[in-house]
Amino acid sequence: MDDNGLLKINQQYLKHNTYTDIITFDLSEDSNIMGEIYISLERVQENAVVFGVSYKEEFLRVLFHGALHLLGYKDKSAKDKLAMREAESYCINLYLEKEA
Secondary structure, three states: OOHHHHHHHHHHHHOOOOOOOEEEEEOOEOOEOOEEEEEOHHHHHHHHHHHOOOHHHHHHHHHHHHHHHHOOOOOOOHHHHHHHHHHHHHHHHHHHHHHO
8 A cells, every 4th residue: 555545544443643554453253363454565665764674674574563463462562562573573584584
């Protein structure tokens, strides 16, 4: 998606009037993990530059971030953010190792 498309979703469903890189909706039932992940490719590109990483690495981080939310990870507290970041990095490294 682009920034404006994701902004509309953010406004409509989350009542936030800000740009974001990802929105995840958890649609899981019982033990079946299911959800929708919306990503702003514009935000990913900009954040890659800001954080000094490749577009691919930033996209993977955002994608895994959404998947981790579906697995129950949170990111509101400092402790939760650290656990999320560590899990994102683990997933990225695992993916890149398998790709090599």
